[in-house]
Amino acid sequence: MKQQSNTNTPKGKKAPKPNPPSGGLGYYWVYLLLFIFLMAFTFFSNPISGAKEISWTFLQDSLLTQQKVSKITVVNREFAEIFTKNQAVKDPSSTGQAPSWFSSVESAKYRITIGSVENFESKLQTAQADFSPEDKIDIQYQNRTSWISLLSWIFPIALLILFWFFILKRMGSGGPMGGSMLNIGKSTAKLVEKGTKSTVTFNDVAGLKEAKAEVMEVVDFLKHPETYTELGAKIPKGVMLVGPPGTGKTLIAKAVAGEAQVPFFSMSGSEFVEMFVGVGASRVRDLFKRAKEKTPSIIFIDEIDAVGRSRGKGGGFQSNDERENTLNQLLTELDGFGPNTGVIVLAATNRPDVLDKALLRPGRFDRHIYLELPTKEERMEIFKVHLRPLKLAKDVDVVSLAELSPGFSGADIANICNEAALIAARKKKKTVHYHDFLEARDRIVGGMERKSKIISPKEKETVAYHEAGHAVVSWYLKHVDSLVKVSIIPRGKSLGSTWYLPEERQIVTKAQFIDQMCASLGGRAAEEIVFDEISSGALDDLEKVTKQAYAMVSYYGLDKKIGPMSFYDSSGQNNQLLGKPYSEAMAELIDNEAQALIQTAYEKTKTLLLRHRNELENLAQLLLKQEVVEKDDLEKLLGKRIENKTKDNSTHDDSPLSLLNTHKP
Numbered sequence: 001m002k003q004q005s006n007t008n009t010p011k012g013k014k015a016p017k018p019n020p021p022s023g024g025l026g027y028y029w030v031y032l033l034l035f036i037f038l039m040a041f042t043f044f045s046n047p048i049s050g051a052k053e054i055s056w057t058f059l060q061d062s063l064l065t066q067q068k069v070s071k072i073t074v075v076n077r078e079f080a081e082i083f084t085k086n087q088a089v090k091d092p093s094s095t096g097q098a099p100s101w102f103s104s105v106e107s108a109k110y111r112i113t114i115g116s117v118e119n120f121e122s123k124l125q126t127a128q129a130d131f132s133p134e135d136k137i138d139i140q141y142q143n144r145t146s147w148i149s150l151l152s153w154i155f156p157i158a159l160l161i162l163f164w165f166f167i168l169k170r171m172g173s174g175g176p177m178g179g180s181m182l183n184i185g186k187s188t189a190k191l192v193e194k195g196t197k198s199t200v201t202f203n204d205v206a207g208l209k210e211a212k213a214e215v216m217e218v219v220d221f222l223k224h225p226e227t228y229t230e231l232g233a234k235i236p237k238g239v240m241l242v243g244p245p246g247t248g249k250t251l252i253a254k255a256v257a258g259e260a261q262v263p264f265f266s267m268s269g270s271e272f273v274e275m276f277v278g279v280g281a282s283r284v285r286d287l288f289k290r291a292k293e294k295t296p297s298i299i300f301i302d303e304i305d306a307v308g309r310s311r312g313k314g315g316g317f318q319s320n321d322e323r324e325n326t327l328n329q330l331l332t333e334l335d336g337f338g339p340n341t342g343v344i345v346l347a348a349t350n351r352p353d354v355l356d357k358a359l360l361r362p363g364r365f366d367r368h369i370y371l372e373l374p375t376k377e378e379r380m381e382i383f384k385v386h387l388r389p390l391k392l393a394k395d396v397d398v399v400s401l402a403e404l405s406p407g408f409s410g411a412d413i414a415n416i417c418n419e420a421a422l423i424a425a426r427k428k429k430k431t432v433h434y435h436d437f438l439e440a441r442d443r444i445v446g447g448m449e450r451k452s453k454i455i456s457p458k459e460k461e462t463v464a465y466h467e468a469g470h471a472v473v474s475w476y477l478k479h480v481d482s483l484v485k486v487s488i489i490p491r492g493k494s495l496g497s498t499w500y501l502p503e504e505r506q507i508v509t510k511a512q513f514i515d516q517m518c519a520s521l522g523g524r525a526a527e528e529i530v531f532d533e534i535s536s537g538a539l540d541d542l543e544k545v546t547k548q549a550y551a552m553v554s555y556y557g558l559d560k561k562i563g564p565m566s567f568y569d570s571s572g573q574n575n576q577l578l579g580k581p582y583s584e585a586m587a588e589l590i591d592n593e594a595q596a597l598i599q600t601a602y603e604k605t606k607t608l609l610l611r612h613r614n615e616l617e618n619l620a621q622l623l624l625k626q627e628v629v630e631k632d633d634l635e636k637l638l639g640k641r642i643e644n645k646t647k648d649n650s651t652h653d654d655s656p657l658s659l660l661n662t663h664k665p
């Protein structure tokens with residue numbers, strides 16, 4: 001089951017940021033302004049850069065001796081503007097006053113930077129030594145603090161500011177600073193001060209017994225450091241929390257801060273890696289500085305893989321310098337404070353395999369705490385925590401809720417509870433009923449029902465047979481998870497869905513893999529048998545099956561010809577783009593074997609469906625009639641299913657959200 005991020009929980013970090021109120025038009029304004037400024041800038045600054053910078057030799061040899069110069073103006077004792085003869089006529093200002101805007105601007109043809117005025121003067125004298133008096137060139141002096149120089153300062157700055165605003169807006173980098181550009185280099189770490197906000201305690205963290213016990217130790221380090229230091233022990237600096245999304249990594253970090261009653265600075269790895277050069281590193285520096293000012297304290301870095309990916313690898317061909325700088329800064333900061341300074345850094349990731357090894361070295365994040373998806377008992381506990389604030393009807397039963405949500409993370413469960421309350425509220429109920437929870441769960445797994453979606457009768461028929469195909473195949477293959485219901489009500493992206501109660505298991509056998517593949521191919525096979533025509537509707541199924549077949553062959557070593565070999569790279573360090581870890585011949589063999597596996601499964605599926613052609617027909621017709629067929633009706637139509645064994649499980653559908661994650665053992 002794919003983990004749904006908890007977009008609906010108010011606490012969910014992944015809640016979509018509300019769109020800034022300034023809509024599309026706002027951005028065009030910025031473009032327009034930028035354009036105007038740019039035009040203005042080029043126009044006004046042209047005169048300044050329009051004068052060609054020349055060397056003394058050029059002035060002497062090509063201009064002075066050729067008698068081409070009409071006038072020289074020394075400006076601000078810094079540079080001289082050289083006016084040539086044919087221009088001099090046009091030049092109205094020779095008063096030596098601060099010139100009007102255009103005059104000085106239009107006429108200077110060359111400019112030369114002078115070291116000192118005296119030096120320049122004497123050089124001019126020498127150069128003109130044998131000129132006749134009327135040919136001698138007069139020098140004027142000006143001080144120009146005028147518009148031009150001012151504007152030439154202001155324009156680029158204004159431009160930069162605008163540009164920044166623009167980018168900040170685009171990044172939606174609201175954050176606590178509201179996108180103020182003055183704070184770019186400052187860490188946006190949210191500080192939760194002692195006793196004010198981190199009211200999260202271990203009571204709010206359900207399940208996760210081992211993790212809690214380990215983390216309890218960290219609390220003790222913070223509270224009673226003496227006990228450890230007196231014995232000469234070094235208190236660890238970094239603790240890495242590892243686990244799938246939504247398993248409570250952030251929650252547990254907050255609970256540590258809450259229990260220890262210390263300030264909590266949290267920041268997400270992705271916040272370090274922004275588009276401005278140097279910002280990431282300076283944010284790291286700032287974060288540590290602030291934490292050190294408030295010792296004892298906790299720094300929490302979420303999604304550390306965003307910065308901590310191994311250097312020089314991954315991320316395509318071009319190494320990401322900015323990210324590496326940030327990572328280096330982080331390593332330096334970690335080394336920079338002594339072991340007993342009272343700052344403990346917690347970090348969270350769900351990709352420990354991609355992390356740079358340097359991060360995990362002793363003295364850095366050398367402690368690892370693993371959080372796993374909750375078991376049934378733990379789900380019960382988590383449900384209890386999140387049901388606390390809800391007004392429940394009598395029929396809500398925590399045990400069945402836990403049973404019906406295998407593979408759900410803590411965040412998913414929080415999400416279900418909130419969604420159920422929303423559903424109940426929409427129905428104007430006084431309390432939240434069990435049924436609301438089921439509806440919430442279905443919505444989270446499969447997306448919103450879209451009853452109003454218009455589907456032609458012909459398409460509806462195809463979908464009905466497709467889903468009936470999945471259902472019938474699943475029903476008669478003993479290794480497929482048990483069926484809950486079949487539906488042809490569009491939901492999320494999919495037009496129909498087959499819902500399973502997946503078994504909670506850690507290991508998948510080859511037979512289970514194959515039955516699973518057959519169940520996924522059931523839709524396409526039914527279409528082919530019934531309509532003698534196949535459609536694009538099986539895309540998701542085929543994608544899943546193909547991935548599964550390749551995983552079986554090249555990861556799990558389940559193929560006869562290839563044997564027990566695995567090309568899985570748990571370190572995530574091999575760049576597949578640069579070459580596969582096997583020969584061309586092996587690549588071909590893998591392709592052939594994966595294809596053969598799927599082909600065999602497909603034939604098996606078709607045979608099975610042909611044998612149960614009547615059942616397929618009846619189920620499809622019933623689906624067309626009532627849209628949803630529940631387990632009881634399935635049993636009536638298809639006969640009692642030989643269940644493999646009693647299973648503890650939950651839902652599943654036909655969309656890509658479901659079934660096994662083929663990349664996990």
Ligand SMILES: Nc1ncnc2c1ncn2[C@@H]1O[C@H](COP(=O)(O)OP(=O)(O)OP(=O)(O)O)[C@@H](O)[C@H]1O
Pocket residue numbers: 006009011012013204205206207208243244245246247248249250251252302303348350382385409410411412414
């Ligand atoms: N063990 C748990 N007990 C109670 N609530 C939990 C538990 N695990 C997760 N939750 C709920 O899920 C929410 C999200 O969890 P959290 O943000 O801690 O997950 P995470 O592991 O940090 O996720 P991610 O990997 O996406 O950053 C929490 O705010 C909490 O409401």
Ligand SMILES: [Zn+2]
Pocket residue numbers: 466470520523524537538541654
């Ligand atoms: Zn399908």
